[in-house]
Amino acid sequence: MSDVMIEARDLVKRYDDVVALDKVSMSVRKGEVLGFLGPNGAGKSTTMRILTCFTAPTEGTATVNGCDVQEDSLGARTSMGYLPEANPLYPDLLVLEYLQFVAEIRSIPKDEARKRIKTIVEQTGLGNVYAKQIRSLSKGYRQRVGLAQALIHQPPILILDEPMSGLDPNQAVEIRDLIKDIGRERTVILSTHNLAEVQVACDRVLIISHGRIVADDTPDGLRERAGKARFLVTLQQSGNGKAKSSFEALGGVERVRALEAESGEERYELLPKGSEDLRSSIFRAAVDNDLTLLGLSREGQNLEQIFRELTVEESQASSGGDRAAAAS
Amino acid sequence: MHKTLTIARREFVAYFNGPAAYIVICLFLVLMGIFFWNPFFLVNRATVRQMFDMMSVLLLPTAPALTMGLLAEEKRTGTVEVLLTMPLRDTEVVIGKYLGAVGLLVILLVSTLPYPISVSSLGHLDWGPVMASYLAVFLLGSTMLAIGILTSSWTENQLIAFFTAGIICFALWIANRFLPFVPQGLADLLEWICFDYHFMSMLRGVIDSRDVLYFLSVIALSLALAFRSLESRRWR
Numbered sequence: 001m002s003d004v005m006i007e008a009r010d011l012v013k014r015y016d017d018v019v020a021l022d023k024v025s026m027s028v029r030k031g032e033v034l035g036f037l038g039p040n041g042a043g044k045s046t047t048m049r050i051l052t053c054f055t056a057p058t059e060g061t062a063t064v065n066g067c068d069v070q071e072d073s074l075g076a077r078t079s080m081g082y083l084p085e086a087n088p089l090y091p092d093l094l095v096l097e098y099l100q101f102v103a104e105i106r107s108i109p110k111d112e113a114r115k116r117i118k119t120i121v122e123q124t125g126l127g128n129v130y131a132k133q134i135r136s137l138s139k140g141y142r143q144r145v146g147l148a149q150a151l152i153h154q155p156p157i158l159i160l161d162e163p164m165s166g167l168d169p170n171q172a173v174e175i176r177d178l179i180k181d182i183g184r185e186r187t188v189i190l191s192t193h194n195l196a197e198v199q200v201a202c203d204r205v206l207i208i209s210h211g212r213i214v215a216d217d218t219p220d221g222l223r224e225r226a227g228k229a230r231f232l233v234t235l236q237q238s239g240n241g242k243a244k245s246s247f248e249a250l251g252g253v254e255r256v257r258a259l260e261a262e263s264g265e266e267r268y269e270l271l272p273k274g275s276e277d278l279r280s281s282i283f284r285a286a287v288d289n290d291l292t293l294l295g296l297s298r299e300g301q302n303l304e305q306i307f308r309e310l311t312v313e314e315s316q317a318s319s320g321g322d323r324a325a326a327a328s
Numbered sequence: 329m330h331k332t333l334t335i336a337r338r339e340f341v342a343y344f345n346g347p348a349a350y351i352v353i354c355l356f357l358v359l360m361g362i363f364f365w366n367p368f369f370l371v372n373r374a375t376v377r378q379m380f381d382m383m384s385v386l387l388l389p390t391a392p393a394l395t396m397g398l399l400a401e402e403k404r405t406g407t408v409e410v411l412l413t414m415p416l417r418d419t420e421v422v423i424g425k426y427l428g429a430v431g432l433l434v435i436l437l438v439s440t441l442p443y444p445i446s447v448s449s450l451g452h453l454d455w456g457p458v459m460a461s462y463l464a465v466f467l468l469g470s471t472m473l474a475i476g477i478l479t480s481s482w483t484e485n486q487l488i489a490f491f492t493a494g495i496i497c498f499a500l501w502i503a504n505r506f507l508p509f510v511p512q513g514l515a516d517l518l519e520w521i522c523f524d525y526h527f528m529s530m531l532r533g534v535i536d537s538r539d540v541l542y543f544l545s546v547i548a549l550s551l552a553l554a555f556r557s558l559e560s561r562r563w564r
Contacts, residue, residue: 052413056562077415088406092345104334105414149410
């Protein structure tokens with residue numbers, strides 16, 4: 001067998017007439033920490049629920065550690081630890097009781113379970129609260145209990161749905177470091193909408209938007225894209241529609257995108273192929289094409305902008321583009 | 329089997345972790361006390377027959393109260409997602425939770441034992457029918473619990489689960505009062521479906537396997553439907 005631990009092929013999930021997932025495919029190799037990034041409602045949780053066998057896909061297949069999530073869901077579930085979104089726990093149990101309960105359900109023999117619980121309590125820093133009722137714990141500690149629950153059977157695969165959301169920055173950093181630590185010898189999928197977390201903790205990033213995967217890259221790759229400059233051009237409205245095509249014709253321009261503009265103006269965003277400064281050639285192109293240049297600037301892009309571009313602005317921009325096309 | 333018992337134990341203990349078990353047991357015993365001793369001295373016979381009639385009525389609100397949270401609450405808080413993504417069969421979850429509730433029913437019935445014991449000290453009590461009646465109440469209660477866990481699997485709202493189970497149990501309990509108003513063929517069926525028909529014959533001390541089978545079938549059917557309802561989340 002290869003070292004692919006999680007493989008999803010063309011997952012589609014429809015709720016009545018809402019499409020939550022639209023042909024999502026991915027594969028995660030052994031030892032990889034995969035960041036699953038996307039705005040709320042993009043389909044992160046749905047994908048994770050399918051992988052953890054909580055719901056079934058409408059179409060498509062997924063295998064986890066070689067077990068099909070439909071055909072052999074018990075086998076798949078055995079090799080996974082899962083921390084659902086919002087980390088639901090039984091408030092009436094003591095931390096210790098909860099971990100014992102999970103260990104029993106996971107069929108860990110009693111003696112072994114005692115040892116494991118000891119290790120896991122140490123590892124997750126639950127030492128001074130394990131005899132407390134879960135309802136009395138702070139959110140940070142609850143998150144640790146959730147992680148301990150997911151780790152107690154030492155699964156080769158961990159699926160964590162927004163493990164750091166709702167924590168204060170200090171707690172978030174602690175949990176993130178913990179996950180990084182845990183992830184050294186495991187395959188981890190971790191979903192979040194926080195880019196900084198992904199940069200620190202993950203080897204690879206999938207960005208999902210409107211049920212589709214829109215980017216699959218390393219954090220470095222994303223940062224490289226983020227490091228590229230972009231050029232913002234503001235023109236007086238010409239009405240001849242030549243602006244976009246003339247910029248596209250420029251050497252060194254990878255993509256031109258129309259942005260929203262105030263009335264009487266047109267705004268474009270130009271992404272360069274390399275790292276050269278295109279300002280002078282943009283100016284000359286404007287003059288040559290009889291366009292009145294009102295503004296021209298070079299901006300660095302950060303991860304947030306790329307994320308927005310891939311998840312939010314894409315749908316808006318494409319509909320805006322359609323409108324522009326219809327108008328011309 | 330081992331996992332089923334783990335879940336059963338967890339549910340059983342959970343009743344005592346909160347006030348639920350204490351409230352239910354206290355209320356049950358207080359009401360029993362009020363309604364049992366009053367007619368007892370009027371009848372002036374060493375019998376606990378009224379006690380079991382009383383119990384069947386008290387179980388109507390009690391059983392749904394015990395089961396309403398079993399699945400509904402897990403769905404509302406989301407813990408069901410942790411539970412069902414562990415290597416557990418849905419049947420193990422349903423049966424485990426059911427057994428936990430049945431465990432509390434047993435505690436409830438055992439806590440009424442002082443009644444027949446004190447009656448037997450007052451006069452000669454025939455323990456045969458008493459034991460048969462205990463079996464009858466146990467089967468009736470277990471059936472109501474199974475219906476309760478079914479309605480709990482339909483909703484995230486404990487109150488809805490409670491009232492739906494209460495209504496179903498009440499309907500099955502009272503349906504034979506309407507026998508004179510329905511056509512003959514239907515009347516037989518209605519009578520057979522009713523709790524009372526099977527319960528009363530057992531209270532008389534006659535343990536007919538058909539009556540036992542009736543209760544066991546309703547339990548099996550309810551649990552099977554609850555299992556299907558839980559499983560439906562994984563239908564394509």
